[in-house]
Amino acid sequence: MQDLIKEYKETLRKIRKVKRGYPSVNERSPEQDCDYKILCQMESDLLWSLEWMETGRCPGNRRGIERRAAYQRERPIDPIHFQRYAMQPLYKQNKHTLSDYDMWRVEEALSVLSNLERDVYIMSRGHCLSYAEIAGLLGVAKGTVQKMIERAEKKMARQKETSLFLVG
Structure with a gap:
């Protein structure tokens, strides 16, 4: 990587040298x-490119990629099961339907x-809509949607810990 940075800096010096050799704005031809x-x-x-290579971050970004994992949360319910629950009225396939017990567990967690x-x-986890799409549908801010989902996940996690029926 250091060799590449040196080559880029050398090319930058050459370009700046060529630019200095050009006449002033009023004296240039249209081609020049x-x-x-x-x-x-x-x-x-x-x-x-040099800024990106030297800092390891996309120029202009406030946070690097290493900070993004801090915002991910564990899901209290298996997302595949939840998508099957949320999407059930839209299609009828016997091999992908949930058992009555699994349906009851999801409903208990959502209660x-x-x-x-x-x-x-359900819009976020079941129908896989983005926060922006949900915010547009409900007419609220994207941050409000994020807060609601965080609150819902906390409530569901608490319910899962305290309920004897949601174990397993």
Whole structure:
């Protein structure tokens, strides 16, 4: 990687040297002006690439990829089972349906949620809609949707810990 950075820096020096050799703005021909703009774009691209290689982050991002895992949460219910539960009215396939016991366990876990939290959770986890899509459907902010899902997951986790029927 260090060799690549050295090559990029050398190319950047060469481009800057060529740019200094161009006449001022008023003295350039249209062809020279076009070439100068291309050199400026090349310089900008090289600077962007160098910043990424030296810092290890996409230029302009506030947080690096290493911070993203902090926002992931464990799901109290298997997502595949929940999607089958949520999507059940849309298709009829006997090999993918849940047993009555599994259906009852999902309903028991969802029973602690308010109607709005339940709807938002089903849209997110069952129908695989993004927070932005859910926010657009409900007319609320994306952060509100995220908070509702976090609250719902906490309630469901608490229900799972305290209920004797949801063990296993």
